[in-house]
Amino acid sequence: MPDLTITGLAKSFGDNAVLHDLDLRAEDGELFTLLGPSGCGKSTTLWSIAGLHPPDRGRIAFGDRVVFDDRRVDVPPEKRNCGVVFQSYAVWPHLTVHDNVGYPLKLRKVSRRERSERVAEVLELVELGGLEGRYPHELSGGQQQRVALARALAHPPDLLLLDEPFSNLDAKLRERARDWLRILQQRIGVTTVFVTHDQDEALSMSDRIMVMDRGRVRQVGTPEEIYHQPADEFVADFIGTVNVLDGHVAPGADRSRVRVEGLGEPLLVSPPAPAEGAARLAIRPERIVVHPSGAPAATPNVVTVKVRSTAFLGDHYRYVVVLGDHELVVRTLTRIDHGTELTLELPPDAIRAYAARG
Amino acid sequence: MTAAVPAGVGPRGPAPGRAGLLSRRLASTTAGHYVIWAVALLVLVGPVLAVAAAALWSTPLYESGGHLTLDNFRDLLGDPTWWRAVGNSFVFATISTLSSVTLGVVAAVLLTRTNLPFRRLLTGVFVLPVLLPGLVLVVGWMATWAPSGYVTSWLELNTVLTFPIDLYSLGGMALVATSVAAPTVFLLCRTTVLSIDSSLEDAARSAGAGPVRALLSVTVPLLRPAITNSTLLVFAVVFEVLGLPLILGFSKNITLVSTYLYDHWINGTSAEQGVVAAGALFLLAFVSALLVVRNRVVGDTGRFATVMGKSSAKRLVDLGPWRWPLAALAAGVLVVLVVVPLVGVVASSLTSIFSPLISPWSVLTSDNFEAVLDNPVWMDSVVNSLLIATVGGLVATVVIALLSLVAHRSEFRMRGSLQQAMLWPRMMPGLVCGMAFFWAFVLLDPTDTLRGSLWGLGLAFAVRSLAVGYSAFYPALAAIGRDLDLAARVSGAGWWRSMISISLRLSIPAMATCFVLLFVSMLNDSDPAVFLVTDETPVMGLTMLQLAATSTGGAVAAFGVIQMLLTVAVLALGRLFLGKRIHA
Ligand SMILES: Nc1ncnc2c1ncn2[C@@H]1O[C@H](COP(=O)(O)OP(=O)(O)OP(=O)(O)O)[C@@H](O)[C@H]1O
């Protein structure tokens, strides 16, 4: 299977610039996820890869086969040999499951017998064996989605492109489909680009994730890197929940000590803040340590806070506390008996310091 | 990678050396699009240029010599009868528009939002004239409501009542136009009435307004865009109509713009043809301007408003004790406007003399129908019309489908202009369309093979009906998700292949609807034929027009009844056939 390389991809609709010189590289056999808020250009990127619309600039190559290069090369979609699963599934309502899945093979002039064998094989793969004769309206949403996947895998494709394939499934089914697709993709080993705006989906399935915002790449990395070492405040904020504190590094002072309004001592952060001046500190609620009976001496970043509210959320407890001018969310697995005040520790390596925006 | 998917089945991507072949393939699709685009523009827009040429040339274009001139325009503008015709047309169109908009809007509210008894029956009768060939209804009006008509004379003989309007005056003509135009207004406004959220009315009611008050103060003002839309549309259509004023204006010599052009074409010298072309340009410019204004005011969405509003369950306004008197009034209006003329045309086709002085039962006869069957010209025109409607309808349907696909489903650069071009014939009055093709054939086809043939006529009829078919087809195409054919593209199908195996296949039901509409419209069309018909190629609509304009006998009525029965049969078949199509 080839890998995928995109360099300097740009696309505008009218004067609305949707992609700004996007670079991307998905390795051979990798499940590569494009993650970002609605309208950030994920589908636009995917459609450019599939050849469904021409970008304005840039270069797209599958392995060493260049399929698009600044309008000098523009291989039409039918010659790119991608398998695409659309958000709407786009299963053809007038064809049976067999004919839907067999269509790409028919176009490739595969003999009838070979075609039937291959269709049966792919349907077996997506666990739809025996449903060959059904029409799409006789299938459930989850089954239709697997027909779309089977059709995308039939030829077989050089590259599998999935545009929010689970967004029409209910929550339970979606979770099952995730695991199932991940296992299937690893078995086949096809290089896959997966588009979603759902962070859980992205974290649980991907080899690597590219976080996008308004047509620009914010960060590329493994799920762990993205979650634990978000490159900027946008990524930290977009993936999971995060508390953000406004801080300040005095000129000439040690950049690993950040002052926060309302706190006597500056907070120790590691790694240090990127620059002097205004800073933003991000810390995940579950990384905050609660010390119901006081923290051991010499623990850094210990603060005492007022508890504003408590909530039980099934698998965890959620506390909202007041720290200086900020509200902070804290998560714990067990219930904590507390008075109106609580002692917290903000471990230095759990805090990420970013330069203040703007 | 594991062996779960054997890689040997499909071919690998093309080798680098095949790039040349590839771009050639791509180019051939684009070349196909360009050819389609060029032919479509030539046929849809080109003929109008021919009219302009004819108007600006000193001699008819089929004669040699001549030079560029503005004389035709000077002659037209210097002719006092032209200005009288323009004045008459304005008066006629204004009265017709005012009365049909009033009637149509009242009906839209009364028949969809109140508990008026027999609403469904009344609605069915009210919209009947839209479905039937227009001239048949006019013949019925003459048989019953003309000064010497059956019902008018009966009233005078047996009661103190008289029919207050002379049918052969501008007012009478406007009354007949109203019976056809009011249901059009009704259908346009009903869609809006049905789409208005009834919670808006509920809000007014909870603020203390009574149900009727809420209806009048909330729903009726919301109808304003629909009213503007139908006002401009009806004015444009009534302004250009030929058959009605030709038949009813004949006896008192009332000339409108359309009949002025007709008269000068049929009875004038060949030197006057340039003047007629100039007049046609005026008509075209005026009607186009009205419809452009309408598009501006109503916006693009109004263009494709379907006449079938979705019948959501709306709470009905209770009219209380008024419901029976109002129902009686509505029934009375419909009896006058629709029932009496229709019964009249059937009755006069079945009697030798249709008059209140003689009992119709004593003069019952099938002679009129036999006369039609024995008349070779009339029978020829029935056969010709059926041929044009069948073959032309089929070809036009396929062409509409193809053009729509290029216009809406391709990456073709000029697709925007193609969308405009397909709506353009809607702005073309039937007379102008016929004349446009006449002059275009003169210029492009010196051998006259096309002009004198049914194909030439069919082409003009098809172009005139194109916008109607497109407006019916396009919403169905738009409802077929774009993803469906893109999925075929990424599966390996080229543009044409994906269109044929997916989009076209899925729009077959829409094509069937489009065909029925085109069939009916081409079966009964008359205006373009004025310029294109020959002795060998009579068509039903024009034959009917010429007959009705000069005689009133039972045979004309019989011919009209035959035309009506054919239309109704096709619509019924279409309904039966399409009603069953639920798959895909
Ligand atoms: N055909 C189009 N014409 C004009 N603008 C478009 C078109 N397609 C997309 N856009 C714009 O491009 C931007 C990116 O769209 P895109 O579909 O790539 O977003 P997305 O990241 O896939 O969002 P979502 O998660 O909602 O699917 C949006 O602002 C959208 O309005």
Ligand SMILES: [Mg+2]
């Ligand atoms: Mg999208």
